[in-house]
Amino acid sequence: MRRSFLFTSDLIREQRKRGFFQRLAGILKESATLLGISIIAALVFNFVSPKGIAFFGPSRKIFLSGPNTPENREKGFFVEITDVEMAKRIFDSGTVLFVDARSDDAYREGHIKDAVSLPYGRFSEAIEGFKNRYPFTTSIVTYCSGISCRDSHELGKLLLMAGYENIRIFIGGYPAWEQRDYPSEGTN
Amino acid sequence: MAAILRGNRETIPVKERIKRVYYHPWVEFGIRWVLGVSFMFASYHKIVDPESFARAIYSYDLFPEFTINIMAAILPYLELISGLALILGAYYRGAAALIGWMLIAFIISVSINLIRGHEFDCGCFSVGKSSLEEFVELYLLRDAMLWCFALYVLFFSGKRKWCIQKIG
Numbered sequence: 001m002r003r004s005f006l007f008t009s010d011l012i013r014e015q016r017k018r019g020f021f022q023r024l025a026g027i028l029k030e031s032a033t034l035l036g037i038s039i040i041a042a043l044v045f046n047f048v049s050p051k052g053i054a055f056f057g058p059s060r061k062i063f064l065s066g067p068n069t070p071e072n073r074e075k076g077f078f079v080e081i082t083d084v085e086m087a088k089r090i091f092d093s094g095t096v097l098f099v100d101a102r103s104d105d106a107y108r109e110g111h112i113k114d115a116v117s118l119p120y121g122r123f124s125e126a127i128e129g130f131k132n133r134y135p136f137t138t139s140i141v142t143y144c145s146g147i148s149c150r151d152s153h154e155l156g157k158l159l160l161m162a163g164y165e166n167i168r169i170f171i172g173g174y175p176a177w178e179q180r181d182y183p184s185e186g187t188n
Numbered sequence: 189m190a191a192i193l194r195g196n197r198e199t200i201p202v203k204e205r206i207k208r209v210y211y212h213p214w215v216e217f218g219i220r221w222v223l224g225v226s227f228m229f230a231s232y233h234k235i236v237d238p239e240s241f242a243r244a245i246y247s248y249d250l251f252p253e254f255t256i257n258i259m260a261a262i263l264p265y266l267e268l269i270s271g272l273a274l275i276l277g278a279y280y281r282g283a284a285a286l287i288g289w290m291l292i293a294f295i296i297s298v299s300i301n302l303i304r305g306h307e308f309d310c311g312c313f314s315v316g317k318s319s320l321e322e323f324v325e326l327y328l329l330r331d332a333m334l335w336c337f338a339l340y341v342l343f344f345s346g347k348r349k350w351c352i353q354k355i356g
Contacts (some may be wrong), residue, residue, distance in 0.1 A: 014245065026281065027281045027285050027342070028282075029282070030279040030281055030282020030285075031282040031283075031285050031286050032282075033279060034266070034269050034270055034273055034279055034282050034283055034286060035266065035286065036268055037269050038262060038265040038266040038268075038269045038270075039262055039265075041265045041268075041269065042261045042262045042265040043352070045235070045265070046238070048259050049238075051236070051237060051238060051239065052238070052261075053238045053242060053257050053260060053261060054257055055257055055258050055261055143224075147243075147247075149244055150240070150243065172201055
């Protein structure tokens, strides 16, 4: 009697266990199917969409970048300075104007030495003065507060539309510059 | 009639009433749709502007660079397809499980950045907004709630309304 009771409970336990694993397998299968569909959809739409991004490589590759050719400039592509040391070498050459795209307050607190403030948010009111001071042939490097900030790119686009030809974006921005203790100015 | 209802109400224990609500097909339907619509809505701006979403993932400062683009490209479609599956009632358990994992990943990422006081762009329902402009704690609360919804849909064992798939 005791034996058969044990056997029955074992059987129930076994059935429950099997039911659990079956359900788990079902959920995993469904998840895998949905994931597969999503990957295919992402591949297809990313390929077709004009806003598609490169699948691999560092995130900065997705930003508007490319060789500094007239065709790319026409498309609104910029040359990106991805390396802080490269930015420093450009700074040291002394032939380039660094333009700060951040707010006036952020600029006052600290900016790359000799950089000019042209906040992206106040572009329309500030551009005339900027144009009077700097000719269209000026080599410009825009920057803002790091790779996750887009103002330097947006400012680059606006400057390109305003007529400036040689624009580069320093994507590390002021945080990367400050971290290396490169020449800075400001209240902080 | 009113007396019968009142009498019934008095005799049904609270536990039983909660059980009835929990197993009610329309409750499951409502929660499944809320979850599905939320995720479909959340995926929209990421699909339209994957670059900004990649930037938002980057600003979390948690993932290796080579994974960022692939995440930015696939995650929005995973959200869209999972949301659609929940609404249609097909592969809903798989969709609920996926959504549950996505929410856990998000809750952990936001919490880490909250603890270390790192400014980041949430990228949840809109991109390009800094976390300091809004209450991050509210994001966490909302996601914890959505996570409970996902678990409910995943483990619900009663009858489901408006499902293409009739098993489970």
